[in-house]
Amino acid sequence: MRLNIILGDQLNWNSLLWQDVDKATDIFWMAEVAQASLQPASNKNRTVIFLSAMRHFAKEIEKKAFDVIYYRITDGFNSFSEVLTHTFHQHDITEIRCVLPGDYLVMQEIEHVVKQHRLKIDWLEDKHFIAKRGEFGQWLKQRKKPTMEYWYRHLRESRHILMEQDKPAGGQWNFDKSNRQSFSKHGPDPIKENPNYSVDDITQDVIDIVEKHFSQLPGKLDTFNWPVTRRQALIQLRHFIDHYLPSFGDYQDAMWTDQPFLYHARLSSSLNLKLLDPLEVIAAAEEAYQKNKAPLNAVEGFIRQILGWREYVRGLYWAYRKDWLQFNALNAKRDLPAFYWTADTDMHCLHQALKQVIDYGYGHHIQRLMVTGLFALLWQVDPKHIHQWYLGMYVDAVSWVEVPNTLGMSQYADGGIVGSKPYIASGAYINRMSNYCQHCPFDPKQASGDKACPFTTLYWYFIDQHNDLISHNPRLAMQAKNWEKKSHTEQHVIRERATWLFQHIDKKHKDT
Numbered sequence: 001m002r003l004n005i006i007l008g009d010q011l012n013w014n015s016l017l018w019q020d021v022d023k024a025t026d027i028f029w030m031a032e033v034a035q036a037s038l039q040p041a042s043n044k045n046r047t048v049i050f051l052s053a054m055r056h057f058a059k060e061i062e063k064k065a066f067d068v069i070y071y072r073i074t075d076g077f078n079s080f081s082e083v084l085t086h087t088f089h090q091h092d093i094t095e096i097r098c099v100l101p102g103d104y105l106v107m108q109e110i111e112h113v114v115k116q117h118r119l120k121i122d123w124l125e126d127k128h129f130i131a132k133r134g135e136f137g138q139w140l141k142q143r144k145k146p147t148m149e150y151w152y153r154h155l156r157e158s159r160h161i162l163m164e165q166d167k168p169a170g171g172q173w174n175f176d177k178s179n180r181q182s183f184s185k186h187g188p189d190p191i192k193e194n195p196n197y198s199v200d201d202i203t204q205d206v207i208d209i210v211e212k213h214f215s216q217l218p219g220k221l222d223t224f225n226w227p228v229t230r231r232q233a234l235i236q237l238r239h240f241i242d243h244y245l246p247s248f249g250d251y252q253d254a255m256w257t258d259q260p261f262l263y264h265a266r267l268s269s270s271l272n273l274k275l276l277d278p279l280e281v282i283a284a285a286e287e288a289y290q291k292n293k294a295p296l297n298a299v300e301g302f303i304r305q306i307l308g309w310r311e312y313v314r315g316l317y318w319a320y321r322k323d324w325l326q327f328n329a330l331n332a333k334r335d336l337p338a339f340y341w342t343a344d345t346d347m348h349c350l351h352q353a354l355k356q357v358i359d360y361g362y363g364h365h366i367q368r369l370m371v372t373g374l375f376a377l378l379w380q381v382d383p384k385h386i387h388q389w390y391l392g393m394y395v396d397a398v399s400w401v402e403v404p405n406t407l408g409m410s411q412y413a414d415g416g417i418v419g420s421k422p423y424i425a426s427g428a429y430i431n432r433m434s435n436y437c438q439h440c441p442f443d444p445k446q447a448s449g450d451k452a453c454p455f456t457t458l459y460w461y462f463i464d465q466h467n468d469l470i471s472h473n474p475r476l477a478m479q480a481k482n483w484e485k486k487s488h489t490e491q492h493v494i495r496e497r498a499t500w501l502f503q504h505i506d507k508k509h510k511d512t
């Protein structure tokens with residue numbers, strides 16, 4: 001028998017696994033393993049999304065009259081090694097196929113157990129992605145330094161996406177400058193509600209299991225509303241294109257109190273589970289531009305996230321697959337503050353960004369990069385700890401995309417592979433892009449004193465601590481100069497305030 005392994009984020013019918021299938025000898029295999037929810041500790045929303053989507057997909061496989069072996073989380077298998085070993089003992093397997101996983105460690109684990117049983121596995125190319133196998137590696141070889149912008153242009157030109165003849169639509173590759181608006185003091189206009197995905201029996205069953213067996217995990221399930229089937233994912237796509245895309249570009253970086261989603265797509269989990277194909281998502285956005293239903297800055301900005309960033313981080317994940325978890329360029333060693341698991345902090349921006357992650361498993365890009373990520377960077381959290389948190393807490397988290405975003409873009413643990421500088425900012429940035437500071441006991445302008453914004457204090461402290469790196473980086477040198485311009489007394493009180501923060505900020509949680 002030939003065993004066809006389908007991992008939890010490989011729920012697409014156009015994968016190579018479905019080619020050359022012989023119903024007499026091919027058997028499909030899916031497994032829910034506890035390790036995926038517990039290491040790292042996962043948000044309940046993330047576990048429900050994965051298990052429910054897997055069960056819906058397995059049902060479709062059965063409907064098409066293919067044989068499927070399906071292990072449920074309650075069957076008690078903790079890891080892929082355990083459950084595969086069980087399968088090898090129960091069935092006469094002679095061949096194994098699997099599409100390339102999104103996690104190098106999972107790939108290693110499967111390879112190891114397969115070898116132990118003197119079998120071989122055929123890794124198939126993942127057709128979900130736009131770049132072909134080896135294409136990123138080839139591109140990388142030709143460049144001194146990988147820059148997302150040029151990778152994006154390469155894919156746009158070669159796939160003829162958002163192009164007019166051989167020129168970028170609108171005569172410009174990038175409309176990023178128009179995509180950094182904040183809201184007026186009145187905040188966003190009323191935003192069309194998202195579709196409601198009613199919880200069917202399959203999802204309810206999973207919710208009950210998670211509440212019963214994983215009650216210790218963070219996350220709230222009474223508001224669970226994520227697509228778990230391709231049909232629901234297509235509804236989400238259409239809703240985004242019709243109602244949110246027109247404003248997506250302008251307010252891509254904006255944040256607002258009690259508005260967790262704003263004009264963002266909420267498509268990442270569906271894309272990463274492979275319920276949606278990135279090219280169909282891009283085509284829908286491009287069509288909206290061609291039909292004058294969305295402006296170019298929004299459409300280009302959105303397409304850049306998927307065609308550019310998504311394909312770029314995947315390429316970099318595999319290029320440095322063995323190294324990522326060893327990276328710690330800034331030698332950061334501190335623990336993650338306990339409030340990352342509870343949202344119990346007076347810092348309003350962090351409270352908002354963390355609470356919505358716990359409640360929905362969601363944060364948009366700027367919340368991840370410039371609130372939760374920025375604080376962890378300034379707090380000097382060990383990159384492995386913050387990586388585990390991001391991997392567990394978001395509904396869309398899978399290693400190939402989470403790792404380079406967290407360890408690279410957000411924490412600069414890679415020393416500048418993903419981005420050319422650490423993304424540092426003071427509370428002034430958060431104040432400019434949101435109304436969070438208006439609800440906060442701290443003052444983003446102050447770096448010392450009782451009302452000092454911790455972001456602002458730690459921002460200057462970071463510049464002080466990493467002066468060599470910052471002053472030699474052309475994009476940050478000005479910030480180092482600004483620090484040097486401060487008087488010795490001012491520098492001294494900022495250092496003192498930072499030391500006080502390190503001793504006190506997380507204390508109440510450690511004491512309890």
Ligand SMILES: Cc1cc2nc3c(=O)[nH]c(=O)nc-3n(C[C@H](O)[C@H](O)[C@H](O)COP(=O)(O)OP(=O)(O)OC[C@H]3O[C@@H](n4cnc5c(N)ncnc54)[C@H](O)[C@@H]3O)c2cc1C
Nearest residue numbers: 264265266267268305309310364365368396397402405410
């Ligand atoms: C520290 C950190 C960790 C992140 N971890 C993940 C993760 O585990 N999984 C994940 O899918 N994204 C991750 N991202 C990228 C991004 O924040 C999310 O893709 C996005 O917020 C998802 O929400 P959305 O679907 O509403 O996206 P939108 O803001 O509406 O964007 C549209 C789509 O573009 C893609 N996209 C946007 N930015 C990126 C990016 N930087 N890298 C890859 N794809 C991108 C996503 O598929 C997303 O659905 C991370 C970013 C940071 C800074």
Ligand code: SF4
Nearest residue numbers: 347349427437440453
């Ligand atoms: S003052 Fe500082 S801590 Fe408070 S919301 Fe603004 S940036 Fe966040």
